[in-house]
Amino acid sequence: MTQIFFYHGAADRVAAAAALIAKAWAQRKPLVVYAPDPAVAGALDRALWIRDPIDFVPHAGIDSPLAAETSVLIADRLDSLPPDTADGSRHDRLMNLSGEVPPSFSRFASVIEVVSEEAEVRQPARERFRFYKDRGYEIRSLDLTGKG
8 A cells, every 4th residue: 555755844845855856866766756737847847956966866857758767757747657767666656746636646655745834735735634544544744844
């Protein structure tokens, strides 16, 4: 069953997502980032590009010719992902940067939700939390505020 991780309390949702993506990349864990909003996808792309050069995270959009060779994909849809990365590892982790439960999320081994303190992000995240919980998914909450 899919594991759900809620990273909550992010001061900047895109910056927090970029940091988590960099951590996954450093551990060589392929990741699909579901960002159907072009503004969010663009902000994330920029955040990944402006990282320190030694911390660069190779990434591509789902429509890029390099998508099948890239371990970090930014996707505006989940219906046509490449099945494997160039090294044969599967995209089994999904980061959700949308305001809704991602379509077909249960085909991933884990779903990562990044939640900021902004009401327009926090309220839909609470609804997604209840959705997952009501269906029996294992949920881990991780605090990004550093307070606990």
